[in-house]
Amino acid sequence: MALVQEEITERILEIKKTYGSRLFIPAHHYQRDEIVRLADCTGDSLELSRAAAKTDAEYIVFCGVRFMAETARVLSGENKRVFMPRPDAGCPLADFGSLEEIELVWKRLERVRPGEYVPVTYVNSHVEVKSFCGSNGGFVCTSSNAKRIFQAVLEEKKRVFFMPDRNLGINTAYGLGLEDDYEVVGVDGQEEHIAGRRIAIWDGFCYVHRAFIVDQISAMREKYPGIKVIVHPECDPEVVKEADITGSTSQIKRYIEESASGSRWAVGTELRFVTRLQHENGDKVIEPLFPSLCGDMSKSGVDDLLRTLELIEKGDYAEQILVSPEVVDGAKKAIVRMFETG
Secondary structure: OHHHHHHHHHHHHHHHHHHHHHEEOEEEOOOOHHHHOOOOEEEOHHHHHHHHHHOOOOEEEOEOOHHHHHHHHHHOOOOOEEEOOOOOOOOHHHHOOOHHHHHHHHHHHHHHOOOOEEEEEEOOOOHHHHHHHHHOOOEEEOOOOHHHHHHHHHHOOOEEEEEOEHHHHHHHHHHOOOOOOEEEEOOOOOHHHHOOOOEEEEOEOOHHHHOOOHHHHHHHHHHOOOOEEEEOOOOOHHHHHHOOEEOOHHHHHHHHHOOOOOOEEEEEOOHHHHHHHHHHOOOOEEEEOOOOOOOOOOOOOHHHHHHHHHHHHOOOOOOOOOOOHHHHHHHHHHHHHHHHHO
């Protein structure tokens, strides 16, 4: 098996050399090590999509999950083609917010407070949801700038309709001192519970980050006195409150890399990424708060990557990621508003 994988890797490197700057392979931090080693760039989802948009490559093979490749498609020019090694790699969090359900709740919010709500979607959402937000004067946000986007909306005396991650929405509200000014909403919600709140939050979650609980933090601190606990803001609010630091995947990486030699960290995010941090920071103690793995991020292997590259070689573009011009237009508006807000 090792020999087969080595041969696959050599073939991928051969294709990369042949295509040179015409080919760009971005990989999310949660991807398998075998994929990361072959990537041209690693990072968070939006970070990678922006990198793909800036490159002059004709072919972008996005190693991640579908909403990431869709975002890369939105931000890239028409002269580029976007592919995924595993087109079936989805995101259960994004699946919580279907466009039909969101539009249903949006209509209800409009009845309760006409013209007062601004839709804001987490980048971990389907492209149609991003387009809905853009077409209705709203924004895309990331886990690191959600607070800033919420503030921008509230400063305009508007209300926030945030989707699809419940925990990120609640943690952002807490960060703004609005613990009593949000309501979790869904298709079965009641208008009277929403009317007085400035923030309406969709009831979705990431199962990877819901796996972390306060007892794990207590156990880690007992095992390693003085250890710093850093978690992703998709974790439950009680976990975020108990942690020392909260940050996006890239922020977690930066905090640990910039910390002093010998420092100790317990990390509450995807296991494969934490394991890589351990290997890359051998002068520090880095422990997963709990071994929580993303199944969809685990799907892409080197054999899948090679298959996609060989299809490109043959001129077979049937599996490229396509988004209609209308959806691209709406989604791009939401993303550009985010950039303009800072």
